[in-house]
Amino acid sequence: MKAGLHIGKTKILTITVTNEMFAQFDGKVVHPVYSTASMVYHMEWVSRQLLIPYLEDHEEGMGAAVSVQHVAPSGLGSTINLTATVSGVSTKEITTEVYVENARGLIGKGKVKQVVLPKKLIQEKVRTTTT
Template identity: 50%
Template sequence: MKSGLAEGHSATIMTEVTPDMHAQFEGDVVHPVYSTVSMVYHMEWASRKIILPYLEDDEEGMGANVTARHMSPAGNGSSLEIKATVIKYERNIVLTEVIVRDYKNDRIIGKGEVKQVVLPKEKIRERIESI
């Protein structure tokens, strides 16, 4: 990894809840609110945005662990801020704390942590081919 990444670095994603983000299984909407699946996707994406500027051309990040607490519903049209902050950075492991907020209503929707491991692309390719 390129130098400069440190604890405290953060990245933010802004999104609005849309019907494709609703809680659903096999196309059937169970609840017309922001799904946990969508929340985890956004948590991972905000965390990934942090490492992108620091990856060398031959490197890539891989998700290694996600913990998530979905604490409050967010209805269709809710404006969300997903902020990831590096809380630990050691060698090739980056751990972020992520907070999902409905920023218009100032409510916490969810919290969690995302762990990413940065590896050479060749090593990732070899692992994928071996499965």
């Protein structure tokens, strides 16, 4: 991993809640609000954006762990800001703390851990799981 990524570095992702982000199972909407699954996806995405500029050409980042608390709903059309802050970093992994807010305040929070692996190792592991 390239030098420069440090504890405290922050990235913000702003999204607008769409129908596709609703809590749903088997294509049926359970609640017409921002789903926990969508929140986890966006938490991983904003955290990954912190890592991408520091990956070497032969490296890739992979999600290793996510913890999340979804504490309030957010409806269709609402604007959500996800703020990821690096809370731990080494040559092999980064951890971020992520806060998820809408106009009313906090709707979620959690941690995302990503590991940095050689692309060749990932390809080898994928081959062994598909054969």
